[in-house]
Amino acid sequence: MEQNLEAITFTIDGVEVQGMPGQTILEAAEEAGIYVPRLCQLKGITPHGSCRVCTVKVGGSWTCAACTQPIYEGMEVDNSSEEIQTLRKDLVEMLFTEGNHYCMFCDKSGNCELQAMAYRMGIMAPKYPYIYPEAELDASHPDLFIDRNRCILCARCVNTAQEQDGKSVFDFAGRGPHKKIIVNGEKLSDTQLAAADKAADACPVGAILPKKGAYAKPVGARDYDDAPIGSDIEAKVCK
Amino acid sequence: MSQNLETFVKHVCRENGNDAGRMMDICRAVQAEFRCVSPEAMTLIAQECNCDRSQVEGVVSFYHFFSTKKQGEVVIWLCDDVIDEMKGSADVAEALKQELGVDFGQTTTDGKFTLGWTPCMGLPDQAPAAMINEELVTNLTGDKIREMVRELRAGASVKDLVKVPGDGMNADPRLNTMVSNNIRVKGPVIFADIENAVGLKAALAKTPEEVIEEVKTSGLRGRGGAGFSTGLKWMFTRGAEGEQKYIMCNADEGEPGTFKDRIILTECADMVFEGMTIAGYAIGSTEGVLYLRGEYAYMKEYLDSVLEERRDAGLLGKNVAGKEGFDYDIRVQLGAGAYVCGEESALISSCEGTRGDVKTRPPYPAQKGYKGKPTSVNNVETFASVNRIFVNSGQWFSATGSCGSSGTKLLSVSGDCKRPGIYEVPFGMKLIDFLKMCGGEDAIAVQVGGPSGELVNPDAFGRSIEYDDLATGGSMMVFGPGRDVLKVASKFLEFFVEESCGYCTPCRAGNVFIKERLDRIIDGKGDKDDIAYLEQLCNTVKVTSRCGLGQTSPNPVTSTLKNFRGEYESRIQENPDRMELSFDINAELTEAAAITGRMSEHF
Known part of the structure; x- marks a missing residue:
């Protein structure tokens, strides 16, 4: 980033980084080629701050979500200590066991951000007990379906539809462990969702998928077959 | 239809x-x-x-009190708070099930009654209690609730259930409720006599800046529990950019064991509205909203009538109390059963007509609150204290209490003590002195500040009740000899699981896992590793959660691990072979055995 009077200087893991006022830790880090693991954040839409996987420690004293916390001058961000990595691992493990994630036959396998995050973090098996919640599938739409078994409640579909497609398609109902994604109507086919919408492609997991073209990418050519999730961001630093 | x-x-x-x-x-x-x-x-x-x-x-x-399925004409919500349980809510539940022939969560076939559980409704000092439609019924027994059901079945209205109204304003026709105040000790701030409009006029004689200075001088800190400086909050809100600004009164008193706001609103509603009006003047607002928890819906009509009286007296509306150019009014917004709405930004979400989701910070409500405008959210007791500050003075107020915690605090006491109820005491009182005052000196444990606070053991009884030591928003639950503190902790976790809004991962899922492992230890199926597992899990939920609910929900476990560690250690088993102790092979095979008609030969 070019230096100018307005730039904010702060550190991530002791490395000096510059960002612009109003930027979040995650945005500024990304521009500097530093990857902050995240699931609910999607570039270009309002950060939701729900998965908490981007948790960082600031000034050695307090934690926050890097996707919603603005940067300030002199801020010291811990993005990689063992303490932070343990917290993030716990959160990813929670996401696995609170839902029904059967990677071996899910057609998002290899392209799934949750699965890729678990691989990146070296999670072999979650330590929490499986809850096996009952979840509904909505296959009423001609081109797309929702499988709530795999939903991680990240709101990426909700906000992408609203902010980029200009449509109200998704929302949330219920609370606590009963919170679930709902559609603006009695079923998905009642909504204005179209296969070409950005929202149809916003899901980090296999909860919203197209009906045709499952397993289209062969093993070896899938998004995370060659390099861990976040590698593209980290690659910037070498250039 | x-x-x-x-x-x-x-x-x-x-x-x-x-x-x-x-x-x-x-x-x-x-x-x-x-x-x-x-x-x-x-x-x-x-x-x-x-x-x-x-x-x-x-x-x-x-929201808990909304339903998509048709409920009965009469909905009976029995309180399932831990104190109600101690006082016999199980008997009441059994009587209800027998009398109605349905279980909890069900409606009678004639469509007359629906039965449900609900968390603490602010009546643990007169437990067991229930909410029947909007009427609160107290001091229940199996026989008493049976009689009520029979009356209702015979055509009585819920109001007919009130035979003897409670004390004070509870007997006023606008309230006419069997709820009691149980005020045990009156202090100089909230319960001393006060004349209407005196404080307001004194405040309006000052500039808004001087009003804020006076509140700063008083040292008043938020009475809901967080303890933020009221003067500073107002200063930030006043200084924030925006034409319209709002004052909100948080009367979503949902922390189990807390019921002080119920008494303040019953006996001192004018003080609260006057405090809100002073606040409105200070920050430059024309509108205030009092967010009243759904459980206190029975007060709505009464509070509306007090507001009407204040309008008639010129204390609300145009040119308040004759102050040229200061227009201000207040409305009461009812909730519908959601603990998280006590969190200030969730309260704002609810007032805006959406789910009670906590908002992302920054921006803070002082910058961007209700309808996107600068908003100051303060507690009921805070506003009542503000009124007193302007009747006496900031300096007078700061002379009461302790260093760092000025003024008095209303404590709502319930559980194993002789005199449950409300106590207005100066900050800085030693817990042991307080226990003697309420007749709870036999306590083996005291939950200070409700489930989100700390469960302390007798070693802490010498500590003092103030923000910088034993902080409490008002809830004091006393547990006497023979009470199982781990079961208390489990009950509190059950509450947090139900009341989590589900927005962020750690609070939505983490609390479920904390409760699962705690229950495993209570069942005698835990081992040493489970303690370490709980410690790490609690820490993760605490430090990664998005709001105060998740940041404090592990407290029942962390505070019992700290203050009652022996209770865990005495229940865990040695597990040298590292077996899964909670796994019961016979139980797992029961269903298969029933289907095949034979038990496994191996187990």
Whole structure:
């Protein structure tokens, strides 16, 4: 980033980084080629701050979500200590066991951000007990379906539809462990969702998928077959 | 029916200005009339308010007292707080089940009664208690509730259940409730005599800046528990950019064991409204909202009438108390059963007619709150204290209490003590002195500050009740000899699991896992590793959660691990072979055995 009077200087893991006022830790880090693991954040839409996987420690004293916390001058961000990595691992493990994630036959396998995050973090098996919640599938739409078994409640579909497609398609109902994604109507086919919408492609997991073209990418050519999730961001630093 | 529904929804929406921001009022009205907000009603409301149907569904599914399925004419919500349990709510539950022939969560076949559980409704000093439609019934026994059900079945109205009204204003025709105040000790700030409008006029004689200075001088800190400086909060809100600004009074008293706001609103409603008016003047606001928890709906009519009296007296409306150019009014917004709405930004979300979701910070409410405008949210007791500060003075106020915690605190006491109720005591009182005062000196444990606070053991009884030591928003639950503190902790976790809004991962899922492992230890199926597992899990939930709910929900476990560690250690088993102790092979095979008609030969 070019230096100018307005730039904010702060550190991530002791490395000096510059960002612009109003930027979040995650945005500024990304521009500097530093990857902050995240699931609910999607570039270009309002950060939701729900998965908490981007948790960082600031000034050695307090934690926050890097996707919603603005940067300030002199801020010291811990993005990689063992303490932070343990917290993030716990959160990813929670996401696995609170839902029904059967990677071996899910057609998002290899392209799934949750699965890729678990691989990146070296999670072999979650330590929490499986809850096996009952979840509904909505296959009423001609081109797309929702499988709530795999939903991680990240709101990426909700906000992408609203902010980029200009449509109200998704929302949330219920609370606590009963919170679930709902559609603006009695079923998905009642909504204005179209296969070409950005929202149809916003899901980090296999909860919203197209009906045709499952397993289209062969093993070896899938998004995370060659390099861990976040590698593209980290690659910037070498250039 | 469908025609009725359409007419009714249209009417209610029109009464609320076809404003989706008034979704709570609209849904409450539809629920009261049709005993549910059906999918059909949701579609109609969305059409009338020109909002998304999913917004309506999101709201209806969020709040405990809304239902998509039709409920009975009479809905009985029995309180399942831990204190109610100690005082015999199980007997009341059994009597209800027998008398009605249905279980909790069900409606009788004649459509007359629905039975449900609800968390602490602010009556642990007169437990067991229940809410029957909007009427609160107290000091229940099996026989008493049977009699009530019989009366209702015979055609009595819920108001007919009030035979002897409670003390003080509870007996006023506008309240006419069997709820009691149980005020045990009166202090100089809240319960001393006060004259209407004196404080307000004193404040209006100053400039808004001077008013804020006076509050700063008093040292007043937020009475809801967080303890933020009231003067600073007002200063930030006043200084924030924006033409319109709002004052909100947090009367969503949901922390189990807390009921002080119920008494303040019953006995000192004018003080609260006057404090809100002074606050409005200080920050430059024309509108205040008092957010009243759904459990206190029985007070709505009364509070509205007090507001009306204040309008008639010129203390609200145009040129308040003769102050040229200061226009200010207040309305009461009812909730519908959601603990998280006590969190200030969730409270704002609820007032805006959406799910009670906590908002992302920054921006803080002082910058961007209700309807996106600068908003100061303060507690009921805080506003009442403000009124007193302007009757006496900031300096007078700061002379009471302790260094760093000026003034008095209302403590709501329940559980194993001789004199449960409300105590107004100066900050800095030693816990042991307080226990003697309420007749709870035998306590083996005291939950200070409710489930989100700390469960302390007798070693801590010498500590003092103030922000910088034993902080409490008012809840003091006393547990006597023989009480199982781990079961208390489990009950509190059950509460947090139900009341989590579900927005962030750690609070939504983590609390479920904390409770699972705690229960495993209580069942005698835990080992040493489970203690380490709980410590790490609690830490993760605490430090990664998005709001105060998740940041404090592990406290029942962390504080018992710290203060009652022996209770864990005595229940865990040696597990040298590292088996899964909670796995019972015979139990797992029971179903298969029943199907095949034979038990496994191996186990």
